[in-house]
Amino acid sequence: MSGPLIKARGVALSFGRTPALQGADLAADAGEVLAVMGPSGSGKTTLLHCLAGILTPDSGEVHFAGRRVDTLGETERSALRRDRFGFVFQFGQLVPELTAEENVALPLLLAGTRRAAALKEAGAWFERLGLDGLERHRSGELSGGQAQRVALARGLVGRPEVLFADEPTGSLDSLTGEHVMDLLVGAARERGTTVIVVTHEPRVAAYADREVIVRDGKATPLTARAGS
Numbered sequence: 338m339s340g341p342l343i344k345a346r347g348v349a350l351s352f353g354r355t356p357a358l359q360g361a362d363l364a365a366d367a368g369e370v371l372a373v374m375g376p377s378g379s380g381k382t383t384l385l386h387c388l389a390g391i392l393t394p395d396s397g398e399v400h401f402a403g404r405r406v407d408t409l410g411e412t413e414r415s416a417l418r419r420d421r422f423g424f425v426f427q428f429g430q431l432v433p434e435l436t437a438e439e440n441v442a443l444p445l446l447l448a449g450t451r452r453a454a455a456l457k458e459a460g461a462w463f464e465r466l467g468l469d470g471l472e473r474h475r476s477g478e479l480s481g482g483q484a485q486r487v488a489l490a491r492g493l494v495g496r497p498e499v500l501f502a503d504e505p506t507g508s509l510d511s512l513t514g515e516h517v518m519d520l521l522v523g524a525a526r527e528r529g530t531t532v533i534v535v536t537h538e539p540r541v542a543a544y545a546d547r548e549v550i551v552r553d554g555k556a557t558p559l560t561a562r563a564g565s
């Protein structure tokens with residue numbers, strides 16, 4: 338496929354009288370790691386949600402893999418999110434009643450994978466993310482950094498084409514945050530996963546190939562990093 342894997346064109350969305358996005362453009366190629374930065378309230382999360390088919394813009398277009406996303410119905414958008422996208426949020430948002438392993442397996446179970454196979458696949462992530470021995474722990478028994486690594490495994494276990502990460506290190510101290518970013522970007526690059534990461538932190542953005550700044554509901558691309 339030529340052209341970007343995912344893009345927003347002139348996307349606008351208001352919450353009541355609050356304009357969150359006012360004609361935002363953004364595009365990411367397959368395998369690209371993109372950091373979305375900008376002041377608080379500028380529209381970063383809203384833009385991420387429009388790209389991921391969580392929110393439908395009032396106007397403008399969202400395309401993924403050559404297909405319009407914003408005109409799809411809720412059933413098709415939810416299938417797209419389940420089958421092709423992965424998500425990591427600021428506060429892991431693990432299901433507290435489930436074990437860490439079951440949390441990671443969740444996207445596979447929702448997609449119809451049998452329980453034993455889903456748990457096996459999930460289990461493989463524990464060693465690679467330094468979570469060995471924590472498989473049966475519940476989220477209340479994990480540190481912030483551990484919970485965020487479990488959330489990262491859950492975001493990647495379904496082999497998504499795009500991983501959306503909203504402040505994935507926002508609840509972590511800077512060293513733990515860098516470790517999580519290392520793992521996130523390393524795993525994504527290995528698989529050619531596109532990553533769109535919303536962050537306030539320049540140290541997190543430094544892992545990206547490119548940065549986009551959102552201001553007043555509009556996105557401005559910065560030039561590619563030297564050497565990328």
Ligand SMILES: Nc1ncnc2c1ncn2[C@@H]1O[C@H](COP(=O)(O)OP(=O)(O)OP(=O)(O)O)[C@@H](O)[C@H]1O
Nearest residue numbers: 352355356357375376377378379380381382383384
């Ligand atoms: N569900 C909502 N209902 C009403 N207003 C909202 C809602 N979500 C966002 N907004 C408003 O839309 C604007 C953009 O919010 P958004 O969360 O996208 O910004 P952000 O750049 O991600 O902010 P932050 O960095 O603080 O997370 C803000 O003015 C916010 O108050």
